[in-house]
Amino acid sequence: AQSVTQLDSQVPVFEEAPVELRCNYSSSVSVYLFWYVQYPNQGLQLLLKYLSGSTLVESINGFEAEFNKSQTSFHLRKPSVHISDTAEYFCAVSGYNQGGKLIFGQGTELSVKP
Amino acid sequence: GAVVSQHPSWVICKSGTSVKIECRSLDFQATTMFWYRQFPKQSLMLMATSNEGSKATYEQGVEKDKFLINHASLTLSTLTVTSAHPEDSSFYICSADIQQGYEQYFGPGTRLTVT
Numbered sequence: 001a002q003s004v005t006q007l008d009s010q011v012p013v014f015e016e017a018p019v020e021l022r023c024n025y026s027s028s029v030s031v032y033l034f035w036y037v038q039y040p041n042q043g044l045q046l047l048l049k050y051l052s053g054s055t056l057v058e059s060i061n062g063f064e065a066e067f068n069k070s071q072t073s074f075h076l077r078k079p080s081v082h083i084s085d086t087a088e089y090f091c092a093v094s095g096y097n098q099g100g101k102l103i104f105g106q107g108t109e110l111s112v113k114p
Numbered sequence: 115g116a117v118v119s120q121h122p123s124w125v126i127c128k129s130g131t132s133v134k135i136e137c138r139s140l141d142f143q144a145t146t147m148f149w150y151r152q153f154p155k156q157s158l159m160l161m162a163t164s165n166e167g168s169k170a171t172y173e174q175g176v177e178k179d180k181f182l183i184n185h186a187s188l189t190l191s192t193l194t195v196t197s198a199h200p201e202d203s204s205f206y207i208c209s210a211d212i213q214q215g216y217e218q219y220f221g222p223g224t225r226l227t228v229t
Contacts, residue, residue: 042222043222043223046217046218090157100216101160102158103160104159106156
């Protein structure tokens with residue numbers, strides 16, 4: 001079985017500041033890792049994913065996450081946030097051969113202030 | 115591409131009635147769809163895995179007789195909340211598996227309010 005822990009429930013930051021949203025996971029099998037973003041009253045949108053290969057993955061809007069197997073982490077970072085980045089961010093894990101089932105963390109509310 | 119729709123987007127029903135929520139993959143075929151439930155300010159909880167042409171697999175603690183799932187075609191899965199009660203009020207989200215576990219695309223969600 002897998003579990004995901006997002007260490008911060010809320011992260012307030014000022015516009016153009018850097019941000020890191022933390023995610024740790026536990027699993028007895030190898031995993032795929034995902035970050036999803038959810039805007040109010042909407043479904044989830046995939047931000048980025050790690051399947052294999054390079055441990056650093058990037059999204060098209062400036063976010064990046066690094067898979068650290070030894071620390072079982074997949075933290076999300078952005079060097080300079082915008083007001084439009086305000087949303088709920090979910091880290092999720094899927095175990096190999098688990099039929100695609102996603103286990104989500106509790107979510108982190110990113111609030112970007114001017 | 116890879117668009118998933120849900121209908122209705124919101125619904126209000128009276129206690130004791132049943133409500134059907136549709137999940138459609140608009141531009142691809144999905145052999146597997148998932149149904150999640152999300153309470154306000156909380157994470158998504160997987161309710162069940164829906165496979166086309168077979169019975170759904172429910173997660174532990176989810177009542178299969180209350181939450182009926184049908185995956186009749188490669189583009190449509192339905193969730194029926196039977197004999198709804200106020201505690202069933204929630205945001206229900208479906209997703210479609212597009213790459214056999216490598217990626218899921220999510221619908222916009224359906225907000226159910228039971229009065």
